[in-house]
Amino acid sequence: MARTRDQDACPGALTLHQAADGALLRVRLPGGVLSSTQLAVLAQAAAEFGSGSLELTSRGSLQVRGLDGAPATTAAVAGLIADAGLLPSATHERVRNIVASPLSGRAGGLADVRPWVAELDAAIQADPALTGLTGRFWFSIDDGRGDVSGLRADVGVHVLESGDDVAVLLAGTDTGIRVSATEAVSTMITVASRFAEIREKRWRVAELDDHTVLLEEFSATAPAGARFETTTRGPVGWIPQNDGRVALGAAVPLGILPARTAEFLAAIEAPLVITPWRTVLVCDLSEDIADVSLRVLAPIGLVFDENSPWLDVSACTGSPGCDRSATDVRADAEAFARAAATEGGTGGVHHRFVGCERACGSPLRGEVLIATADGYRPLSRSGPHP
Known part of the structure; x- marks a missing residue:
């Protein structure tokens, strides 16, 4: 892919993107982790300054859109975010893109990668x-269960069966390089x-003609070239933790979390994880608190049923938020999901509705439907998606 710019236009908490419906702010959450207090602050920012909703991204971040873009507003929101501990580095805030197995250390997996x-x-x-680095470059840390390695982050590690060693991945492909768990972080940084240093106008590792240029000081000790299956669903429902407590996994329809719903989540006062599948985990709950929480959250729109079609339907912003979009794709995606709920489901296939050829945020597996003047047509999968 030929680039004309050496930097992308990905928004951050300080560098906003001007969309058709106002300025857009994105807060990076390494590993998707945030506290209930931090979620409450973001809900406040969305309610007071933005559209009234938070958006979950495919990299486990949260967005506030609909800001007026005025310097005073930007400064006020940045101040809220910084005071909540969500802006530890003004210089690096756009490049803190880290996804990790969301249930690591709590349920399943071969190692607890949260400290990593x-x-x-x-x-x-x-x-x-x-x-x-650009705002689109990202890291993945898979605890061995194979949930995030298939998302094809630029550089990642995947815990091996022993739990003591990891496979090094580039653009989601096993390089054949093996390092100890203690070297995982330093290897990714290298x-x-x-x-x-060498990227020039390339934004992603996949745009390099030869990945080995990044691996000159390492030696492969295993076969290279394997890829992990892409996961399109996050964990939902009642999830028993290893310690006897409970995590609740909730799908957020179309990744849009109303500020009021976020306030209810924050009121539980439990650790939270935003997943790359636009779901949220409420962790470390007693069974009594989990039961009460589920009874409160399900009626206000969060989805805990693993058979719900909402787990297989997503959409880009569409009109009126994006001036490139041919139509209101979110409305069409919602109509599709509601029809699927009464007509036998989605067949287990993820359906992504997008408003233009860019197909922003689309998963690597499933059906991507591009809006046209005559309805929708499927996206060709003939090449790598940017």
Whole structure:
């Protein structure tokens, strides 16, 4: 892909993107982790300054849109975010893109990778060279269950059966390089720094003709080339944790979380994880609190049924939020999901409705439907999606 710019236009908490419906702000959440207090602050920002809703992204971040873009508003929202501990580095805030197995350390998996997320985030912020990455470059840490490795982050590690070693991935492909778990973070930083050094106008590792240029100081000790299956659904429902407590997994229809619903989630006062599948985990609950929470949250729109068609339907912003969109794709996606609920479901296939050829945020697997003047047509999968 030929780029004309060396930087993308991905929004951050300080660098806003001007959309058709106002300015858009994105808050990176390494590993998708945030506290109930932090969610309450973001809900406040959305209610007071934005559209009244938060948006969950495919990289486990949260967005506020509909801001007026005035410097005073930007400063006020940035102040709220910083005071909540969500803006630890003004220079690196757009490049703290880390996804990790959301249930790691709580249920399943071969290792608890939560400390790695914190270590990687700190290492990113400590490296001045990594400000040269784009806002679309991202890292993945898979605890061995195979949920995030298939999302094809730029650089990632995947815990192996022993739990003591990891496979190094580039653009979702196993490089054949194996390092110890203690070297996982430093290896990812080395590869990312090398990419920042040589990328020129490339935004993503997949745009390199030869990935081995990033791996010159490493030696492969296993076969290379394997890829993990892409997961399109996050964990939902009642999830028993290893420690006897409970996590609740909730799908957020179309990834749009009303501020009022976010306030209810925050009121539970439990750790939260935003997943790359636009779901939210409410963690470390007693069974009594989990039961009460489910009874409150389900009637206000969160989805806990793993058979719900909402888990297989998503959409880009569409009209009127995006001036490139041919139609209001969210309305069409909602109509599709409601019809599927009464007509036998989605067949287990993810359906993504998008308003133009860019197909922003589309999953790597499933059916992507592009709006046209005559309805929708399927996206060709002939090449890698940007």
